[in-house]
Amino acid sequence: xxxxCLVSKLSHYIDLDEPDxxxxxxxxxxxxxxxxxxxxxxxxxxxxxxxxxRDGWLFSSTTMRDGRRQVLQFHYPGDIIGIPDLAxxxxxxxxxxxxxxxxxxxxxxxxxDVFVETPRLAALLFNLGMVDHVVxxxxxxxxxxxxxxxxxxxxILEVVSRLRITHPEIGAHFExxxxxxxxxxxxGLTNVYVSRSFKGMExxxxxxxRGRMLEILDEDDLRRRVGFEDRYFSVDTEWLPRSA
Amino acid sequence: xxxxCLVSKLSHYIDLDEPDxxxxxxxxxxxxxxxxxxxxxxxxxxxxxxxxxRDGWLFSSTTMRDGRRQVLQFHYPGDIIGIPDLAxxxxxxxxxxxxxxxxxxxxxxxxxDVFVETPRLAALLFNLGMVDHVVxxxxxxxxxxxxxxxxxxxxILEVVSRLRITHPEIGAHFExxxxxxxxxxxxGLTNVYVSRSFKGMExxxxxxxRGRMLEILDEDDLRRRVGFEDRYFSVDTEWLPRSA
DNA sequence: CGAGGTGTTGAACTTGGTCAAAAGTCGTGG
DNA sequence: CCACGACTTTTGACCAAGTTCAACACCTCG
Numbered sequence: 001x002x003x004x005c006l007v008s009k010l011s012h013y014i015d016l017d018e019p020d021x022x023x024x025x026x027x028x029x030x031x032x033x034x035x036x037x038x039x040x041x042x043x044x045x046x047x048x049x050x051x052x053x054r055d056g057w058l059f060s061s062t063t064m065r066d067g068r069r070q071v072l073q074f075h076y077p078g079d080i081i082g083i084p085d086l087a088x089x090x091x092x093x094x095x096x097x098x099x100x101x102x103x104x105x106x107x108x109x110x111x112x113d114v115f116v117e118t119p120r121l122a123a124l125l126f127n128l129g130m131v132d133h134v135v136x137x138x139x140x141x142x143x144x145x146x147x148x149x150x151x152x153x154x155x156i157l158e159v160v161s162r163l164r165i166t167h168p169e170i171g172a173h174f175e176x177x178x179x180x181x182x183x184x185x186x187x188g189l190t191n192v193y194v195s196r197s198f199k200g201m202e203x204x205x206x207x208x209x210r211g212r213m214l215e216i217l218d219e220d221d222l223r224r225r226v227g228f229e230d231r232y233f234s235v236d237t238e239w240l241p242r243s244a
Numbered sequence: 245x246x247x248x249c250l251v252s253k254l255s256h257y258i259d260l261d262e263p264d265x266x267x268x269x270x271x272x273x274x275x276x277x278x279x280x281x282x283x284x285x286x287x288x289x290x291x292x293x294x295x296x297x298r299d300g301w302l303f304s305s306t307t308m309r310d311g312r313r314q315v316l317q318f319h320y321p322g323d324i325i326g327i328p329d330l331a332x333x334x335x336x337x338x339x340x341x342x343x344x345x346x347x348x349x350x351x352x353x354x355x356x357d358v359f360v361e362t363p364r365l366a367a368l369l370f371n372l373g374m375v376d377h378v379v380x381x382x383x384x385x386x387x388x389x390x391x392x393x394x395x396x397x398x399x400i401l402e403v404v405s406r407l408r409i410t411h412p413e414i415g416a417h418f419e420x421x422x423x424x425x426x427x428x429x430x431x432g433l434t435n436v437y438v439s440r441s442f443k444g445m446e447x448x449x450x451x452x453x454r455g456r457m458l459e460i461l462d463e464d465d466l467r468r469r470v471g472f473e474d475r476y477f478s479v480d481t482e483w484l485p486r487s488a
Numbered sequence: 489c490g491a492g493g494t495g496t497t498g499a500a501c502t503t504g505g506t507c508a509a510a511a512g513t514c515g516t517g518g
Numbered sequence: 519c520c521a522c523g524a525c526t527t528t529t530g531a532c533c534a535a536g537t538t539c540a541a542c543a544c545c546t547c548g
Contacts, residue, residue, distance in 0.1 A: 123366075140316060141306055190505060194527095195529090227308060391536090491546105496542080516523090
């Protein structure tokens with residue numbers, strides 16, 4: 001077992017000591033692989049487990065009665081997923097893989113140990129939960145008030161900024177493994193209008209595309225246009241309790 | 245000092261023991277009053293404090309460069325506000341009162357004590373944070389995919405279900421202290437279209453209005469129309485660590 | 489009584505949706 | 519190496535929901 005994504009994400013924020021690391025290792029003991037396009041769990045399923053993402057991308061979504069889907073979040077290596085369902089006995093969202101994925105499942109009750117044994121780590125998880133919350137608030141604002149091109153721009157910026165936590169080397173050029181239907185379902189547009197918007201953005205000189213490779217031509221400019229804040233970058237860990 | 249809203253909200257979910265109660269009381273030691281329409285703190289302000297809401301309504305919002313506002317959340321007695329900003333050194337949202345309000349401010353660092361001394365309470369706060377997260381996911385879905393009447397219906401249901409935690413006696417008839425501008429800013433519509441939608445809903449026989457009093461004529465029907473789930477009602481506290 | 493905030497209405501307009509067809513793209517098997 | 523099928527993207531024509539702007543009505547509270 002090489003180094004864990006969870007450890008590498010968390011130590012991006014604080015120094016982990018031995019008890020922290022061994023606790024995390026305990027959480028990541030089991031592993032399970034899933035193929036591309038696999039439903040890990042659906043709305044209404046029993047929600048006793050959480051999963052640490054070791055490798056691959058996933059997304060969570062809900063479907064309305066008329067069949068339209070809303071993509072709620074994307075999940076990357078180092079994330080713990082299923083956390084929002086912590087407070088419910090059955091899943092509130094559907095978790096589905098986007099690429100082949102390796103997950104480390106552990107029961108909710110294992111979080112007990114984190115809270116009891118390593119308060120500092122528990123507080124960090126809380127903190128990161130709040131980061132996700134703020135990211136979601138940003139997206140709410142974007143979907144509610146931006147036009148199509150702005151929404152898509154916002155989503156792209158959100159995705160790169162998250163990727164850079166674990167892959168700081170990512171520059172303006174990267175792969176976006178999402179089809180236009182998925183993008184539409186994430187920002188509240190139809191695939192048709194996503195296509196038109198992409199075309200428009202390419203003509204304006206905001207981006208360049210080749211297949212799923214995407215190039216952001218002027219990231220600062222793009223950020224300014226949508227008032228994008230990189231929430232993952234500057235996280236306040238000052239208030240966390242000192243390690244025991 | 246009579247009984248605290250925070251205690252009454254939290255004990256809706258678990259039995260609080262003596263250490264828990266005394267810790268909460270410590271958090272609520274100081275009190276501060278604010279008038280209606282007062283900005284408690286703005287985006288960019290230093291975010292060292294959290295606030296327990298003792299009395300009154302508030303909301304959090306952000307403003308875009310063009311002046312349009314997005315209302316993100318409403319806050320009620322018993323809520324702890326400012327939590328999303330926990331992870332940031334400056335505020336990510338503006339907090340503003342809707343009615344006259346009494347808040348109990350305490351520094352972020354006081355949460356340390358909660359994590360170290362009462363893991364069970366810390367885990368409960370985490371849990372409730374996740375409830376708010378899911379409520380936000382529901383709203384994202386509503387704003388992204390519903391039409392005007394459905395969005396407004398969803399918002400109304402969200403508000404009543406939250407009110408009922410601390411006021412279980414609330415029935416179909418209650419006061420909604422929000423003007424149509426505010427409602428529009430919350431669900432991503434203009435005040436004009438909020439007005440038209442309300443009119444439509446009244447004509448269809450979904451609701452009845454008189455000033456700010458609102459009556460839901462058939463709540464089950466309304467819930468079914470927008471697939472509303474009451475997230476506040478059925479919270480899973482099974483996984484929480486036992487008290488020491 | 490007057491003023492400011494709030495709600496309502498109308499007409500013209502815009503953004504994005506719908507439906508349907510055409511054109512790529514990519515992996516698989518022959 | 520090519521052909522086929524499934525999926526994805528693009529394009530066009532038309533449509534509908536919600537916006538904008540502006541005027542007016544309505545409270546209510548000082």
